Amino acid sequence: MRTARIAAIAIALLAQHALAEITVSEAWVRGTVPAQKATGVFMKLKSTEDAKLVSAASPAATIVEVHEMAMKGNVMEMRAVESIALPAGKTVELKPGGYHVMLIDVVKPLSKGATVPVTLTVVGKDGKRSTFEVKAEVRAPDGHGKH
Ligand SMILES: [Cu+2]
Structure with a gap:
């Protein structure tokens, strides 16, 4: 029920403001083993206009954050980021x-x-927010999901 409403709102916003259209492909989430509390969701995103991904939510987890993993010196580190830029057409x-x-x-x-539903919030270059849902397919755990 909640899912259906979110989708309807996203469509309404798109119609009113001609927001950037986002195409999502190959959305997947790394499966978890029983003791594991955290995992990652991955996908490809393409926007018709400059936009940025600012937040995510899912009924599958209590907390959902947008993260970046990068090498710091020779250590792989993970941190929450405010947004991920989605340059037009890229x-x-x-x-x-x-x-x-x-x-x-x-x-x-x-x-x-x-299948894990993930709701993404995107802000267009005009500052308008839109929300849409992605279905991420669970793939096999491989033990690297814990950070
Ligand atoms: Cu992370």
Whole structure:
């Protein structure tokens, strides 16, 4: 029910403000094992206009953050970022070792083959926000999901 309403709002906003159109492909989430509390969501995003991804939410986890992973010296570090830029017409990839959506305090283990809804909030260059839902397919855990 909540999902349907979010989708409807996103469509309404698009119609009113001619916002950037975002195409999402290959959305997936790394599966978790029972003791594991955090994992990442990855996808490819392409916007028709300059925009930025500012936040994410999902019923699969208590806390959802937009993260970046980068080498600092010779240590791989992860941090929350305010936004991820989506330059017009360019495909931005959220992938292991780079940007990702972080699911923290996963409600229950995510097993391979399941689908996780993730709601993304994007701000266009005019400052208008829009929200849309992505279905991320759960892939096999590989033990690298813990940060
Ligand atoms: Cu992370």
